[in-house]
Amino acid sequence: MSDLSVQLETPTSGKYTQPTGLFINNEFVKGVDGKTFEVINPSTEEVITSVHEATEKDVDIAVAAARKAFEGPWRKETPENRGKLLVNLANLFEKNLDLLAAVESLDNGKAVSMAKVDISMCAGCLRYYGGWADKIEGKVIDTTPDTFNYIRKEPVGVCGQIIPWNFPLLMWAWKIGPAIACGNTVVLKSAEQTPLGALVAAGLIKEAGFPPGVINIISGFGKVAGAAIASHMDVDKVAFTGSTVVGRQIMKAAAGSNLKKVTLELGGKSPNIVFEDADIDNAISWVNFGIFFNHGQCCCAGSRIYVQESIYDKFVEKFKERASKNVVGDPFAKDTFQGPQVSQVQFDRIMNYIKEGKDAGAKVEIGGTRKGDKGYFIEPTIFSGVTEDMKIVQEEIFGPVCSISKFKDKEEAIRVGNSTTYGLAAAVHTKNLNTAIEVSNALKAGTVWVNSYNTLHHQMPFGGFKESGIGRELGEAALDNYTQTKTVSIRLGDALFG
Ligand code: NAI
Numbered sequence: 001m002s003d004l005s006v007q008l009e010t011p012t013s014g015k016y017t018q019p020t021g022l023f024i025n026n027e028f029v030k031g032v033d034g035k036t037f038e039v040i041n042p043s044t045e046e047v048i049t050s051v052h053e054a055t056e057k058d059v060d061i062a063v064a065a066a067r068k069a070f071e072g073p074w075r076k077e078t079p080e081n082r083g084k085l086l087v088n089l090a091n092l093f094e095k096n097l098d099l100l101a102a103v104e105s106l107d108n109g110k111a112v113s114m115a116k117v118d119i120s121m122c123a124g125c126l127r128y129y130g131g132w133a134d135k136i137e138g139k140v141i142d143t144t145p146d147t148f149n150y151i152r153k154e155p156v157g158v159c160g161q162i163i164p165w166n167f168p169l170l171m172w173a174w175k176i177g178p179a180i181a182c183g184n185t186v187v188l189k190s191a192e193q194t195p196l197g198a199l200v201a202a203g204l205i206k207e208a209g210f211p212p213g214v215i216n217i218i219s220g221f222g223k224v225a226g227a228a229i230a231s232h233m234d235v236d237k238v239a240f241t242g243s244t245v246v247g248r249q250i251m252k253a254a255a256g257s258n259l260k261k262v263t264l265e266l267g268g269k270s271p272n273i274v275f276e277d278a279d280i281d282n283a284i285s286w287v288n289f290g291i292f293f294n295h296g297q298c299c300c301a302g303s304r305i306y307v308q309e310s311i312y313d314k315f316v317e318k319f320k321e322r323a324s325k326n327v328v329g330d331p332f333a334k335d336t337f338q339g340p341q342v343s344q345v346q347f348d349r350i351m352n353y354i355k356e357g358k359d360a361g362a363k364v365e366i367g368g369t370r371k372g373d374k375g376y377f378i379e380p381t382i383f384s385g386v387t388e389d390m391k392i393v394q395e396e397i398f399g400p401v402c403s404i405s406k407f408k409d410k411e412e413a414i415r416v417g418n419s420t421t422y423g424l425a426a427a428v429h430t431k432n433l434n435t436a437i438e439v440s441n442a443l444k445a446g447t448v449w450v451n452s453y454n455t456l457h458h459q460m461p462f463g464g465f466k467e468s469g470i471g472r473e474l475g476e477a478a479l480d481n482y483t484q485t486k487t488v489s490i491r492l493g494d495a496l497f498g
């Protein structure tokens with residue numbers, strides 16, 4: 001590895017320069033302790049390169065840079081300019097779409113066709129929040145004739161953002177967009193499994209014209225750099241996406257340090273409910289996409305499929321047929337739908353769940369095995385014959401594995417739909433408007449799709465009920481996470497108490 005970058009190549013974008021340093025104050029730098037860690041290609045299990053690792057000391061440096069920018073030039077920047085910079089960044093994502101998508105595929109294993117959609121969604125999200133920057137407005141509140149009261153929406157300050165590996169750049173954009181629109185500065189840690197795209201995108205921050213220190217991007221491990229962010233005394237807010245287990249630790253760290261504001265986007269075990277009057281072929285397409293998209297590595301994956309009993313047998317046959325056609329293989333091949341799981345750890349975790357399901361007596365309708373002998377590929381897997389108490393029905397598997405079972409009526413659908421500790425997403429398939437609305441309203445989930453799945457959009461809030469999280473990302477709702485309300489009350493009349 002050269003000092004701060006390396007020449008790499010992808011099958012679709014050719015040769016490119018991959019930054020490997022920590023991006024602090026608009027420059028790529030080495031970590032203070034000189035540590036590096038390896039980045040693995042999940043399709044081949046080979047080392048792609050190594051990148052510099054941030055430790056607590058680097059987090060301190062990045063936070064100091066973000067603090068200096070926040071208290072200095074960034075505070076004085078006009079909202080209009082903040083918006084312009086985000087739009088510049090969005091344009092650069094579009095200009096570099098093929099490269100960014102290829103790096104995502106190389107690093108994460110996602111099909112390059114899907115990665116391209118991710119990158120356009122990044123651009124859409126950054127541009128959307130660019131549009132918000134000069135529309136964050138306060139209020140005037142009349143109380144008594146001799147006071148003038150107004151409310152300002154002020155930025156929170158230095159925001160620590162910790163993101164996962166399943167949508168490395170999309171999570172980057174979801175976090176950075178609203179934080180910057182509201183006038184905060186950022187220290188973002190990418191996931192240790194997928195640091196590459198975040199660093200290529202870091203280069204675009206400088207090109208977009210952001211002042212030094214406004215957005216800092218570091219690579220590193222959760223227990224070291226992640227924990228240092230969550231417990232830092234000079235980080236005003238932490239936003240996290242990842243496992244529920246770590247979400248709890250982040251809250252504890254915030255509580256045990258400076259009570260920084262916390263937003264969490266955690267796991268799910270989302271129900272996908274098909275009524276007998278649904279358009280069955282349409283429903284099967286969405287159910288298939290709901291669980292197998294991104295190799296099942298979606299927080300909102302529709303991993304529990306419930307089908308009304310009168311159409312159950314027919315549905316299972318057709319669903320098996322459909323899922324068997326999902327092309328699993330090289331993410332850079334044109335028609336690949338499903339690439340490898342992100343890491344050996346995730347691969348083992350998923351294979352363990354599959355074993356659990358088999359041992360508990362569930363029936364493997366299709367899949368249940370590894371595909372090939374190199375790379376972390378797993379066959380699309382459908383379990384039937386499950387009971388509600390089985391681990392594979394209760395716990396997030398985060399892989400191409402789902403369970404399918406029957407329900408009798410609307411009441412039962414709602415009951416099983418709500419029967420986990422999670423509440424991130426759900427879907428209902430029906431042609432009956434009353435059923436659609438009644439069931440959607442009764443499901444305890446942050447997002448409910450009717451006759452579709454996974455159709456997230458940056459204009460619509462996303463986040464969890466129950467143990468799936470705290471706060472909402474995207475849409476206008478995300479601005480609440482990144483602003484705080486200040487009340488200013490001006491006395492116009494004489495002194496009240498003489
Ligand atoms: P994780 O929750 O450990 O990692 C997510 C991020 O948190 C990474 O950037 C990681 O470095 C960081 N992190 C880890 N420990 C930390 C700590 N103590 N303090 C601060 N930051 C920390 O998730 P992991 O281990 O990669 O995946 C485990 C499971 O989590 C998956 O099987 C899946 O069920 C769930 N998950 C959910 C995601 C979602 O989108 N909601 C995304 C990734 C994982």
Ligand code: MG
Binds near residue numbers: 222
């Ligand atoms: Mg972990």
